[in-house]
Amino acid sequence: MSGSQLSRALAIAEKDIRIYYLKGPVLIYGILFPMFLFLAFFLGRGMSVDFLISGLISMTLFFTATAVSPVILPWEGSMRTLERLISAPVSIPAILLGDALASFIFGIIISTVPIAFGLVVGVRVFSPVVLVAAILLSAFCASYLGMLFSTPPTNVPSNIMMITNLVKFPLVFISGVFIPIEQMPPWGRTISLFSPLTYMTDLMRYSIQGNSYHPILLDFAAIAIFTVIFMALAMFIHIRNMPKRL
Amino acid sequence: MGKFMNAIVVEDLTKRFGNFTAVDHVNFTVEQGELFGFLGPNGAGKTTTVRMITGLIKPDAGRASIMGHDVEKDGLNAKQVTGVLPETSNAYIDLSAWQNLMLMGKLYGLEKMERQSRAEDLLKRFDLYEKKDVAVKGFSKGMKQRLQICMALISEPQVLIMDEPTSGLDVQSSRLIRSMVADLNTKGVTFLLTTHNMEEANQLCSRIAIINKGKVVAIDRPEVLKRRIESLHSVEVSFNKDVPQGDLSALQGIESVEKMGDKFRLYAEEPARAISTLVDYTRSKKVEIVSLATISPTLEDVFVAYTEGR
Ligand SMILES: Nc1ncnc2c1ncn2[C@@H]1O[C@H](COP(=O)(O)OP(=O)(O)OP(=O)(O)O)[C@@H](O)[C@H]1O
Ligand SMILES: [Mg+2]
Numbered sequence: 333m334s335g336s337q338l339s340r341a342l343a344i345a346e347k348d349i350r351i352y353y354l355k356g357p358v359l360i361y362g363i364l365f366p367m368f369l370f371l372a373f374f375l376g377r378g379m380s381v382d383f384l385i386s387g388l389i390s391m392t393l394f395f396t397a398t399a400v401s402p403v404i405l406p407w408e409g410s411m412r413t414l415e416r417l418i419s420a421p422v423s424i425p426a427i428l429l430g431d432a433l434a435s436f437i438f439g440i441i442i443s444t445v446p447i448a449f450g451l452v453v454g455v456r457v458f459s460p461v462v463l464v465a466a467i468l469l470s471a472f473c474a475s476y477l478g479m480l481f482s483t484p485p486t487n488v489p490s491n492i493m494m495i496t497n498l499v500k501f502p503l504v505f506i507s508g509v510f511i512p513i514e515q516m517p518p519w520g521r522t523i524s525l526f527s528p529l530t531y532m533t534d535l536m537r538y539s540i541q542g543n544s545y546h547p548i549l550l551d552f553a554a555i556a557i558f559t560v561i562f563m564a565l566a567m568f569i570h571i572r573n574m575p576k577r578l
Numbered sequence: 579m580g581k582f583m584n585a586i587v588v589e590d591l592t593k594r595f596g597n598f599t600a601v602d603h604v605n606f607t608v609e610q611g612e613l614f615g616f617l618g619p620n621g622a623g624k625t626t627t628v629r630m631i632t633g634l635i636k637p638d639a640g641r642a643s644i645m646g647h648d649v650e651k652d653g654l655n656a657k658q659v660t661g662v663l664p665e666t667s668n669a670y671i672d673l674s675a676w677q678n679l680m681l682m683g684k685l686y687g688l689e690k691m692e693r694q695s696r697a698e699d700l701l702k703r704f705d706l707y708e709k710k711d712v713a714v715k716g717f718s719k720g721m722k723q724r725l726q727i728c729m730a731l732i733s734e735p736q737v738l739i740m741d742e743p744t745s746g747l748d749v750q751s752s753r754l755i756r757s758m759v760a761d762l763n764t765k766g767v768t769f770l771l772t773t774h775n776m777e778e779a780n781q782l783c784s785r786i787a788i789i790n791k792g793k794v795v796a797i798d799r800p801e802v803l804k805r806r807i808e809s810l811h812s813v814e815v816s817f818n819k820d821v822p823q824g825d826l827s828a829l830q831g832i833e834s835v836e837k838m839g840d841k842f843r844l845y846a847e848e849p850a851r852a853i854s855t856l857v858d859y860t861r862s863k864k865v866e867i868v869s870l871a872t873i874s875p876t877l878e879d880v881f882v883a884y885t886e887g888r
Contacts (some may be wrong), residue, residue: 343681350673414667420686575634
């Protein structure tokens with residue numbers, strides 16, 4: 333992507349943050365929802381706080397980075413602002429990058445909430461470098477997964493929300509967030525390999541507890557591969573479906 | 579590619595929705611500096627054509643280019659030189675007028691100073707400056723439309739494509755927009771605009787295409803088009819009291835009569851003879867003629883003639 337398209341993508345990200353992310357309900361949903369889910373599953377299960385917090389971080393990041401990005405394009409299609417955007421000299425990959433960047437920034441900002449919470453309850457970070465790298469890469473990956481969710485050519489945001497949640501929720505249960513991968517049955521471990529959240533959670537574990545299920549380089553590589561696949565698919569399908577949205 | 583390059587070239591542009599052909603092998607060219615009108619009844623395919631030219635939807639056949647840039651193969655460059663006012667688009671209602679303009683400026687790659695000074699000028703010109711920091715949510719329809727025009731103009735495009743720029747606006751706003759169009763056109767900006775307002779098309783356009791059921795049925799200068807249908811002369815007359823329409827249509831040499839408010843429009847092959855029989859009639863009935871005018875065909879007559887399956 334050329335430099336000029338890149339700066340146009342930034343303008344789109346800025347617009348998204350202004351419109352979609354700085355709204356109270358979105359912020360609250362992004363923070364409260366993973367917290368509730370988390371509390372509901374963990375109260376009284378006797379897991380270590382380190383385990384809990386690392387799962388909470390990856391889940392919060394995953395949920396917030398995929399919270400708004402899937403509905404931006406359907407929403408803009410139905411509000412008829414998309415027509416304006418597409419008439420401007422900005423490519424579809426640049427629009428997707430802009431939307432993904434907004435979601436990336438949002439995910440990163442919100443992930444500081446469970447981290448701060450962890451620090452308050454006495455969790456120590458084993459590797460800050462891995463933690464930061466993992467958050468950046470995971471947020472980027474999840475943002476493009478969000479863009480992939482929005483590819484069906486419907487302009488009804490709630491339809492996309494439904495599809496998104498149908499995928500997101502099961503992922504939480506097969507990715508070692510609630511149950512450590514080690515304790516899963518063999519078929520569960522196999523399925524977990526197909527969830528990007530598995531590798532995100534594994535990296536958070538490493539960052540905080542100092543040990544991980546997979547080698548961390550494999551975790552990073554897996555997330556990078558997922559990111560490339562999500563980006564490529566999102567671009568390909570959005571370019572094909574865009575006219576159906578207008 | 580010199581000075582005389584065509585600004586917009588449309589060749590055999592075709593769009594089907596299912597097995598319905600909305601735009602059927604449409605051809606036209608718009609020269610640089612021209613103000614080209616695109617007229618047609620509802621559903622004729624104007625917006626669909628415009629959307630293909632502006633790269634929103636893909637044609638099923640044919641091609642279009644803007645300033646030499648193919649809209650499909652070289653879409654970003656075609657868009658870069660074009661300002662667009664889509665028929666049904668909206669500005670971002672959660673952003674202010676200013677923020678909307680800044681966004682558009684950035685999407686066209688304008689420098690900050692340029693963006694800001696142009697936005698300021700445009701907002702002042704379109705009487706929105708006072709409200710520049712108000713969220714567009716709170717704008718009236720006319721204000722929103724004016725803002726969208728500012729958004730189309732911020733890049734100072736060489737080519738402006740506007741789909742019904744004045745529809746639904748009050749007299750002042752429409753005039754403001756028409757004078758902006760005429761003004762930019764004299765500065766060399768090329769226009770393609772669709773409208774349902776015949777008077778507007780007549781005043782503004784140097785050339786017109788009439789499209790009906792997806793096909794271009796006429797392209798020419800408005801006056802040439804009018805001359806082409808001149809067999810249809812008419813006389814407009816009003817009287818000091820009521821006259822039965824049947825009496826008038828029974829007069830010799832008058833082919834049909836239309837009542838228009840307190841006036842009648844009489845169609846005749848030879849208007850001079852029609853007037854003399856009309857005068858004889860009023861004398862015999864002791865009715866006075868209040869006003870009388872021969873009417874040459876208007877653009878509206880041209881439009882009706884070409885779109886009512888002649
Ligand atoms: N996305 C679409 N799907 C199916 N049919 C469509 C679609 N868009 C337009 N059409 C059909 O194509 C035809 C042309 O529509 P278009 O909007 O181009 O007309 P128009 O000339 O702009 O009319 P108006 O003066 O009402 O704006 C109409 O019959 C319309 O129903
Ligand atoms: Mg239309």
